[in-house]
Amino acid sequence: MAIAMTLLTLALLPFAAALAIAQLHGAPRAVHSGIAGGASAAGLALLASLAAPALGGDVPFVRWDWVPSLGLDLTLMVDPLGWMFGLLILGIGLLVVIFAHSYLYENEDTGRFFASLMLFQGAMLGIVIAGNVLLLLVFWELTSLASFLLIGFWQHKAEARQGARMALAVTGGGGLALIGGMVLLGLIAGSFDLQAILARGDMVRASPLYPLMLGLILLGCFTKSAQFPFHFWLPHAMAAPTPVSVYLHSATMVKAGVFLLARLWPVLAGTELYTVTVTTVGLVTMLLGATVALFRHDLKSILAYSTISQLGMLVMLLGFSLEAAALAAVLHILNHAAFKAALFMSAGIVEHETGTRDIRRLGGLAKAMPVTAGIATLAAASMAGLPPFGGFISKELMLYQTPKLALAGLPWLLPVLATLGATFSVAYSLRFAAHLFAGRPREAGPFARAHDPSPAMWAAPALLTTLAVLLGLVPMLLAAPLVSAVTGAVTGSAPPEVELGLWHGVNLALILSMLAVAGGAVLLSRHAGLLSLWERASLPDAKRMFEITLRLADARVRKALVATHTPSLQRMLLASFAIMILLVIDGALTGGGVLTGTRPGLPANLPAVAAWALLIAATLAVVLESHNRLRALVYVSVIGLVVSLAFAVLSAPDLALTQISVEAVTVLLMLLALNLLPKKPPVISSRMRKTRDAAIAIVGGVLVGGIAWAMLTRDPGPSIAAFHLANAKPGGGGTNVVNVILVDFRAYDTLGEIIVLGIAGLGIFALLETAGTGASGARLRAWRADMPHSPERHPMMLVAASRIILPLTLAVGIYLFLRGHNQPGGGFIAALVVAIAFLVQYLAAGFDWSDARKPFGEHNLIGWGVLVAMATGLGAMALGSPFLTSWFDYFSLPLIGKFELASAMLFDTGVFLTVLGAVMLALAQLSHVATRAARAAEEAEGAP
Amino acid sequence: MSYEFLVASAIGVLVAGGIFLALRARTFQVVLGLTLISYAVNLFLFASGRLVLNRPPIWDKAVSEYTDPLPQALVLTAIVITFGMTAFVVILALRSFLETGSDHVDGDRVPCDAQDGLADGLADGEGTEP
Structure with a gap:
């Protein structure tokens, strides 16, 4: 029971915080960030309390029925993989909250910001601790929505709105594919329970539906994790405030696709189709992202493309379907989260303190902001994969694995391309640090403003950079047990022995790594020439292509709509009524043809007949005088009055009371509206049209009246009235x-x-x-x-x-x-x-x-x-x-x-x-x- | 004449009037038509419990025969929802009249595509404020 409550609290805490922040909308910023930070810290504490069982192999889980008929249970579980991601989500979440507290400007809507941020945190945490794939899908969609809100946080900026829309269209569209894939997966495996599915890998891979299912799930993963050719939304998502970029677009949300690949590894991985597709997509993304990053000038854009590249590397590693490669991926997830979040925060600090993010206008900032420079340079060194930082170890592991897989039958292809990717990432990492902090300032204005921020702002990136350094210096102490347990959870087998270190002797990986560093340095020294080459090449603009595609789809849909729905309410209503009438006639003809049943009638008294006559007369009057709208309203209220009288007489006092009070309110409402509406229609329909409508109306009225008569003159079937009557009182x-x-x-x-x-x-x-x-x-x-x-x-x-x-x-x-x-x-x-x-x-x-x-x-x-x-x-x-x-x-x-x-x-x-x-x-x-x-x-x- | 006949014929007349009005071109008439159809539908649903005099479903030790309470409960909420729907449609009609200057249900034959420039601009927030 204690475990169940812990898991439930863990899952609900961020949502509760989001609600609380939204309720305290007008409160000062410290209240908002305080609640968000408090909830994140409490979540971390809960997660820490689960560390021993989660990493020790005794996976804490809890299951409640939700919609059992659909196979949808509320199952939460924290296995090592979920635990590690939970740690990232809550840990970096806490740091981001601290950072954002100082980062957001005066007069910003911090309530909305932190509420959306916590909504995202809850959704993301839900993905990693969901034990049911349908539940996972719910959270998956929620992250897309929260990301939409956060990217578009600065609503007054056109690029923020466009970026938000693009991200939602791409990740939401991928989410749709994922729903199809997950449902197929559940149907193939015969259960939607994650643990059950993971145990049935062979059965799933043998299914004829496997390729379709795999394609759909990969679509979901690739769109979310910004893999080629869906990578273009991520740079545009940088219109978000920097804390959002740190949190969603480097450390957590974009890793959801990677997470899902890792989560479903035991079921999906191992086939030829999977290995070739995933490895190729990852490799292409890694190369593309690294190349483009080298030629960007906006700091956040550089980091966005580098994130694309690093995500490509993670996807590629998972695509290998090898345990050692999975291990490298797990380690790199940790490394990347540490150095990339630190770099994004540094970029945010630079923008905050200089007013620009254009690397061409900056330079020599080490003098003006030494603390930020130190933090960012160390983090960039880890990103470049230089020793003795964490990035070096995971890159070595990656390069070590590449010769094990022959793409297109060529065993040298993968190592060569991976080294090329590494070379570019060395180059852009070094450029980031060197052009920003070293040399002389390129423009006086931003440099004059520049200064280090208060410790509250650099504390979070400093902590992350320290981690990135320690991951390289003491990996066995810091990461080995976690990496081992997580790798075991990914592959679904016993946790492997893990040997992490900076020095493994001279081997192929070390040689490739040294080549990459040297190549990167050369690329950087030739950057100016390469840049002019790059700018002369006419490259496709992904945003334009996306917009053209959208516009085409929009035009097509519009055409289809006009073709199927004639854009006239009158014609559509006419068609609907005509079809309904035909259906009723059809039913009457097949029903046996006897109109009047055998149930004896209740003889009506004179007042009842008089009221009935009043109703008929009022209805006719509404129809005939509908052009005099005020009078028509009076007639309608007469009808309502008679209907309430009917309810009163026919043993329905509650209905009579409701009808008469609703009547009063409706007439008031219509009167108020009529005050502003034109009182008389300018054109009256043609006689022919009226005759046609009258014919349809009369046929319809006779038919419905006939059905009512047929029903009223027959005894009802068995009713559950007796149950209600007998149980109402007791x-x-x-x-x-x-x-x-x-x-x-x-x-x-x-x-x-x-x-x-x-x-x-x-x-x-x-x-x-x-x-x-x-x-x-x-x-x-x-x-x-x-x-x-x-x-x-x-x-x-x-x-x-x-x-x-x-x-x-x-x-x-x-x-x-x-x-x-x-x-x-x-x-x-x-x-x-x-x-x-x-x-x-x-x-x-x-x-x-x-x-x-x-x-x-x-x-x-x-x-x-x-x-x-x-x-x-x-x-x-x-x-x-x-x-x-x-x-x-x-x-x-x-x-x-x-x-x-x-x-x-x-x-x-x-x-x-x-x-x-x-x-x-x-x-x-x-x-x-x-x-x-x-x-x-x-x-x-x-x-x- | 029996109550059954009165109710059935009233339903028929209300449906006929409602259909005729719903097919008219002006929003207000369509709203009136929907109101008439709603009366008919509510009466019809209520009548599915059959007509009974003087036996309201108020439980009492001394009484053993009641009318069917379930259709009544369904119709009670239906009446309130009908109000919600009517109110919404009335306001929609009003807003559409204010936007287009016409109370024609199809917006006075303005072709779908001619409005697009405006609609897209507004969606992007770049529409011109007056």
């Missing part, structure tokens, strides 16, 4: 069976409905809130009253009466609410009545007066309503019952006597709050817009 604690069904038996439905209603209210808010801008705003300002208005805006009698009525109506609402469980009433009806009570105030005293005195915000009502309803359901779960199980008991108090308390009442409160919020939001917003328009009109008239 099981649900209420005698109003309809209400008990709503808040207990079918409370899940109700929960869904109030959420839908809340969304509708918020949607209306979104539509009206922005109505004051653009073309819409201009029309609102040009609006003129086109109906005679009362000279008295707020008639005294109405105002006085409405204020007296308010407490009375509220009392009625509360009464209806309280008795709802046992007598007609309940949350829905009470909310409508209370809403009407408030709306009458708006009507009588105007929007401004009422809105200023309103004690609640509608958004909060909706939010709290849904939360209360959900919390009630979760409360039942916490007590060990299924979601939304209700509880009730009887108590007695002196004076008051015996009374009942039921959890259903709490749920009904949630219903009440949401419905009240949604109704008020819709009407108050509309009345607000109308008020604004009227005021603008008055001002225009007052000042001719």
Whole structure:
């Protein structure tokens, strides 16, 4: 149980932090970063407590059923691979939070930043500790979304928005492929449980679906990890604030693809197809990234392409399908995380303190900012793979493995190309350090500003660089046990013996490594000449190609849409009605053809017939007078009235109450809208069109009426009514069976409905809130009253009466609410009545007066309503019952006597709050817009 | 005349009026049509529990016969959702009228492609503010 709670807390902690930060939006920056850092540190502590079992082979895991019918369990597990990635995510996360605290400028929305960052942390952590591939997919998608939010954090910058969109399109598109691949994998393996899948590698590789599945999964991995030809999004993602680049685009998210390759190694690796594809893609990416990085000028762009190159190397190593290569990959993941995060932070510091990231404008900064220079130079040396740094060891291991695989039948090809890639990475690493910090300043302005930041800002990169150095000096102490355990977890076999060190004697790897260093130095010395060569070559621009592809796809989709959906609502509705009518006719013909059943009818009395006649007449009047819109509304309300009467007579008091209150609110709403809409349609349809529509309408009406008649004259089939009636009182604690069904038996439905209603209210808010801008705003300002208005805006009698009525109506609402469980009433009806009570105030005293005195915000009502309803359901779960199980008991108090308390009442409160919020939001917003328009009109008239 | 006939014929008339209005060209008429169809649908759902007089589903020791409460519960939420839908459609119609200056359901025959320049510009945030 302790392990289960630890795992669950670990998974939920970042999300809780994100929520808390978002709630404390207005708080000072220290609160936001404090929560984020605290949560990261707490997560680290939890992870540390799991170290012994996770690395010792006794993998902590916990499983709850979630949707068992889909094979989706909530399974969390921390094996060595997950533990190592968790360490990176939380450790670097903590450092990034510390760094970002100083990095973000004044007046930035730190609440949004840290909330998004923690959302990402939770998603990423979810990927690495998910024990079910479907769960992993959920988190996978969440990282794409969080990355979108973070890249586009500076919303006012076009490149940030474009970069965010591009990243989402590429990684999200890859995510779609991954979903297909993972589902196929689960179907082939016969389980979606990760541990079960990993045990069935032979079965998966033998399946005829293996190539398809592999292709889809690799698409997901390659897009996420920016592998060629999907690498182009990563440089554009650099529009994000630097802490985001550190965290997502070097240390964690882009490694998700690498992680997944490692995770699924026992299932995917080993086949010819896998080895050739993955190795080639990795190799090409490594070469391409390293080459481009050498010729970039933006510091972050250099680092982005170098990240692409390093990710290519990791993918290539995993593609070898050799244990020793996997070991090299694991070690390099650690190394890369350390030096690349440090380098990104250094780049961020340079930008922060000089105002530019263009390496052509900088130089000689070692004098102005010695601490930053020291940190970045050491990290760059590790990236270059120079001894005695960590990067040297993993690069040696990589080069040592290359001769073991013959690409295209040529055993020398891989070592030569890998050495070439290494040469370029030496060159760009050295350039980064040398052009930035050595030599003389190229421009005076940035240099004059430059200075070392406060220790709070360089502490994080300094720590990371120290790690990068120590990984080279004492690898056996620092990394060997972890690397061994993780490699075992990747390959799915016993942890191998690990021998890490700087000196292994003179061997091929050392010779290649020395060649690379020498070559890199030569490349750097010839950089200027190479650069002009590079700039003269016309190279394809990935961003342009991406945009052209998008535009083509967009045009195609538009064409297809226009071809399949004629862009006319009228025609589409006509087709829908016609098809429905044909279906009904078809059903009637095959059904036996007897219209009237045998059930005896209830004889109707005279008032009922009169009401019926009123309804028919009102319907006809609505149709015939629909061009006089105000009058049509009056007729509609007559129909609503008759319908509520029908409910009242036909044993449905709850429905009658609901219908009549909804009626009042609907008519108010339509009146408000009509105030701004044109009162009369300018053109009336042609006679022919009307005749055609009338024919369809009459056929439809006769058919539906016929179905209703056929149904009403037959006895119902077996019903579950008896169950509801028998269990309402003993099981649900209420005698109003309809209400008990709503808040207990079918409370899940109700929960869904109030959420839908809340969304509708918020949607209306979104539509009206922005109505004051653009073309819409201009029309609102040009609006003129086109109906005679009362000279008295707020008639005294109405105002006085409405204020007296308010407490009375509220009392009625509360009464209806309280008795709802046992007598007609309940949350829905009470909310409508209370809403009407408030709306009458708006009507009588105007929007401004009422809105200023309103004690609640509608958004909060909706939010709290849904939360209360959900919390009630979760409360039942916490007590060990299924979601939304209700509880009730009887108590007695002196004076008051015996009374009942039921959890259903709490749920009904949630219903009440949401419905009240949604109704008020819709009407108050509309009345607000109308008020604004009227005021603008008055001002225009007052000042001719 | 029986209640069954009254309810069935009322449903039929409401559906006929609703279809006719929904096929009209102006947003307000379409909203009215949807409202009529909603009344009919709610009545129809309610009627699937069959019509019963004076037996509301309020449990009482002394009573043994009730009407079917389940359709009533479903219709109760349906009425409220209908309100949500109507409200949303009304506001959508209003906003579309304010944006385009026309309350034609198809935006007064403005061809799809002619609006694209504006739509794309707005999506990128480069649209011109008035």
